[in-house]
Amino acid sequence: MSEKMYEAIYKVAKTSESDSIVLWMDKVEIKGTLLDCEDNKCIKDIITLQNATVKCMKHYDDETKEKHLKWLNISACHIKAFTFKCCMED
Numbered sequence: 001m002s003e004k005m006y007e008a009i010y011k012v013a014k015t016s017e018s019d020s021i022v023l024w025m026d027k028v029e030i031k032g033t034l035l036d037c038e039d040n041k042c043i044k045d046i047i048t049l050q051n052a053t054v055k056c057m058k059h060y061d062d063e064t065k066e067k068h069l070k071w072l073n074i075s076a077c078h079i080k081a082f083t084f085k086c087c088m089e090d
Helices: 002-015
Strands: 020-025 028-034 046-057 064-075 081-084
Touching (some): 002 081, 020 046, 028 064
């Protein structure tokens, strides 16, 4: 499953107007800039984001914790859904 998600993200990225991506994993939302794989910088099944913002929803209340990271590597098998920023409505 992770290989299909990895391939789907980079396939859609080629046609997207933006490299800013939003990923969802269970109770986590991650936004960041998708690393370009054109230069063979990517590792198979690992999604690498620059300037990432991670929002975690606690289970027992509606409080959200947010963390900012310069780089973040995510195993594609944990990603439930994704979209690019240009496709989102505010």
